[in-house]
Amino acid sequence: MRHAPSATGPVPVERLDATRWRIPRDARPGMRVDGIVYADEAMMALLRDDPALEQVANVATLPGIVGASLAMPDVHWGYGFPVGGVAAMRREGGVVSPGGIGFDINCGVRLLRSDLDEPDVRPILGHLADELFRAVPSGVGAHGSRRLSRAELDAVMTRGAAWAVQDGHGWHEDLERTEEHGALAGAEATGVSPRAHERGAPQLGTLGSGNHFLEVQVVDRIEDPEAAEALGLRHGGVTVMIHCGSRGLGHQVCTDHLAAMDRTVARLKIVLPDRQLACAPLGSPEAEAYLAAMAAAANFAWANRQLIAAAVRETFARVFGRSAERLGLHQVYDLSHNIAKFERHFVEGTLEDVCVHRKGATRAFPAGHPDVPAPYRSVGQPVLIPGDMGRASYVAVGAQGAMEATFGSSCHGAGRLMSRHAAIRQLRGVDVARDLARQGIEVRAERRDLLAEEASIAYKDVEAVVRVSAAAGLVRPVARLRPLAVIKG
Amino acid sequence: MPAPNGLGRRHEALPHTADVGLRAEAPDLPALFEEAATALAELAADVPPGAPWVERRVERSATDLEGLAFAWLDELIGLADAAGAAVAATTVEGIEEHGGPDAPWVLRARVRLVAYGPDGARPRVGVKSPTYHALRVEPHDGGWALTAYLDV
Numbered sequence: 001m002r003h004a005p006s007a008t009g010p011v012p013v014e015r016l017d018a019t020r021w022r023i024p025r026d027a028r029p030g031m032r033v034d035g036i037v038y039a040d041e042a043m044m045a046l047l048r049d050d051p052a053l054e055q056v057a058n059v060a061t062l063p064g065i066v067g068a069s070l071a072m073p074d075v076h077w078g079y080g081f082p083v084g085g086v087a088a089m090r091r092e093g094g095v096v097s098p099g100g101i102g103f104d105i106n107c108g109v110r111l112l113r114s115d116l117d118e119p120d121v122r123p124i125l126g127h128l129a130d131e132l133f134r135a136v137p138s139g140v141g142a143h144g145s146r147r148l149s150r151a152e153l154d155a156v157m158t159r160g161a162a163w164a165v166q167d168g169h170g171w172h173e174d175l176e177r178t179e180e181h182g183a184l185a186g187a188e189a190t191g192v193s194p195r196a197h198e199r200g201a202p203q204l205g206t207l208g209s210g211n212h213f214l215e216v217q218v219v220d221r222i223e224d225p226e227a228a229e230a231l232g233l234r235h236g237g238v239t240v241m242i243h244c245g246s247r248g249l250g251h252q253v254c255t256d257h258l259a260a261m262d263r264t265v266a267r268l269k270i271v272l273p274d275r276q277l278a279c280a281p282l283g284s285p286e287a288e289a290y291l292a293a294m295a296a297a298a299n300f301a302w303a304n305r306q307l308i309a310a311a312v313r314e315t316f317a318r319v320f321g322r323s324a325e326r327l328g329l330h331q332v333y334d335l336s337h338n339i340a341k342f343e344r345h346f347v348e349g350t351l352e353d354v355c356v357h358r359k360g361a362t363r364a365f366p367a368g369h370p371d372v373p374a375p376y377r378s379v380g381q382p383v384l385i386p387g388d389m390g391r392a393s394y395v396a397v398g399a400q401g402a403m404e405a406t407f408g409s410s411c412h413g414a415g416r417l418m419s420r421h422a423a424i425r426q427l428r429g430v431d432v433a434r435d436l437a438r439q440g441i442e443v444r445a446e447r448r449d450l451l452a453e454e455a456s457i458a459y460k461d462v463e464a465v466v467r468v469s470a471a472a473g474l475v476r477p478v479a480r481l482r483p484l485a486v487i488k489g
Numbered sequence: 490m491p492a493p494n495g496l497g498r499r500h501e502a503l504p505h506t507a508d509v510g511l512r513a514e515a516p517d518l519p520a521l522f523e524e525a526a527t528a529l530a531e532l533a534a535d536v537p538p539g540a541p542w543v544e545r546r547v548e549r550s551a552t553d554l555e556g557l558a559f560a561w562l563d564e565l566i567g568l569a570d571a572a573g574a575a576v577a578a579t580t581v582e583g584i585e586e587h588g589g590p591d592a593p594w595v596l597r598a599r600v601r602l603v604a605y606g607p608d609g610a611r612p613r614v615g616v617k618s619p620t621y622h623a624l625r626v627e628p629h630d631g632g633w634a635l636t637a638y639l640d641v
Contacts, residue, residue, distance in 0.1 A: 050506070076507060079508075079638065080620075080621075099620075104617070139612060140534070140614075140615040141612055195571060198567075199570045209612070210614075211507075248567075248570040255563050259559065263591070274621070275622075278621065416506045416507045419505055419506055420508075420509065420641075421504045446612070447613065450614070489615065
């Protein structure tokens with residue numbers, strides 16, 4: 001294994017404009033392109049002491065990287081890649097790096113809208129939260145309603161959300177409003193290890209733990225009426241947001257292939273500043289095996305969110321005594337924010353196929369792009385941006401600036417500001433659930449005593465993240481969603 | 490660093506913005522890997538004394554000691570997640586440098602698991618994967634130290 005010598009001292013950054021900062025390619029040995037960080041001055045002040053900037057520079061050393069090593073406004077310290085990192089690699093001479101996708105492959109967000117208003121929900125909010133908490137298994141060790149057979153699991157990994165819809169968990173229109181229609185092509189279930197199968201078989205339809213959540217929300221501000229209408233969002237309307245991924249299966253796929261590529265890096269004598277950036281040349285057997293297994297895990301995640309959405313619809317129907325159809329519980333969109341995909345983008349003026357790594361970053365294609373679902377093509381792809389459980393989340397749409405500057409990408413959330421340990425220390429003696437209840441937000445969690453880890457103070461303000469993304473021309477904000485009830489793992 | 494658990498053995502959790510880290514120290518490599526497992530187990534769950542357990546035998550290999558630490562933590566995390574259980578204790582029976590040219594380091598161990606449930610383990614943090622980020626296994630103060638960050 002060869003590692004580049006580590007440089008010392010802070011990473012140099014120079015301001016380009018109101019929302020962009022450059023890490024010049026001579027800032028660290030081996031950088032092949034600049035780093036570009038999207039941030040305002042306050043965000044950059046916090047980032048200067050964060051290892052994320054070093055990680056942006058590290059990603060710039062990967063073979064075949066084009067454009068720049070990009071960091072979205074919610075960037076923070078990750079592993080290898082920063083969370084909020086975007087990197088595009090040439091097919092010829094480029095690499096795929098599992099750490100650039102992340103452990104939770106196809107961690108993502110799904111949003112449902114409804115015909116309900118806050119006054120319909122408020123009187124029975126506690127009951128609704130209890131029922132959702134019962135219906136959607138959450139937390140460490142949570143198991144779904146049934147353990148999948150090997151054949152069923154293989155079908156899930158091949159067909160993704162379509163498997164779930166065919167099995168009775170959802171509507172066909174959901175697939176039209178899901179990135180990649182809920183299934184990446186090229187998935188190979190055979191490339192997924194027995195341990196990954198073992199971890200995944202009982203976990204389909206479960207939320208998981210950590211920062212994953214299910215929220216009942218209300219649209220409390222419309223910023224773009226035309227786009228809101230296209231997305232079916234209206235002021236005062238109740239929505240449901242689901243944030244989760246591929247559970248233990250996806251983590252195991254990433255871990256297995258990271259270890260395999262660690263050996264590839266040694267064999268090919270690829271020089272990396274961080275072992276977590278282990279990678280393999282695109283087109284190599286190791287890269288092909290990873291991309292096939294990554295697609296299988298991504299498809300598991302889409303089926304997972306499909307089952308959870310079905311459980312939400314059933315719960316609402318039971319609680320309100322009306323079918324999900326009559327409640328208007330339509331899916332707005334489902335997107336991935338941990339994934340790698342081959343896409344066509346302009347590189348130095350020429351349209352090229354590149355492998356875009358988005359690790360804690362969201363695809364944000366603008367109006368008119370053929371991959372934007374037909375109902376939204378006039379306004380752009382929905383970009384779902386979860387905030388924290390005490391403030392707000394956002395819906396935006398992709399803008400042309402993203403295609404020109406970030407390989408069609410934008411932020412994926414608020415971004416963490418402080419460690420779990422620091423959040424618990426700062427909130428010692430504070431009952432987070434009771435404080436949220438005082439704000440009118442019902443919270444249900446497996447470990448109420450651990451809610452402090454996910455409290456608002458642990459996160460950046462999503463408003464600031466959205467404001468910078470919009471000012472940079474990456475997205476157009478559409479609507480703000482305020483939490484009413486939060487289900488945490 | 491907190492007080493030692495045994496003769497020259499100790500561990501602590503390390504902060505990370507989104508995830509968690511751990512550092513373990515011990516006089517020899519088997520004790521070091523056991524201590525790292527203890528740190529991981531304390532992060533992941535509360536295990537009541539006397540809870541019924543099952544034991545699994547494991548063997549992992551890697552090209553170097555950091556790789557072996559990654560494989561060991563991966564084994565513990567994956568084993569527990571697949572079983573719906575928490576790691577309660579480990580006994581590292583040996584860490585040897587022999588094996589083939591691709592994986593000269595070999596670890597053999599026994600792992601005790603306690604199932605999650607009302608009478609069993611109670612989950613804390615969902616530890617999901619090991620990482621290579623800042624992963625170190627190095628001589629320290631006449632013994633060994635291991636630093637690792639984990640995805641949660």
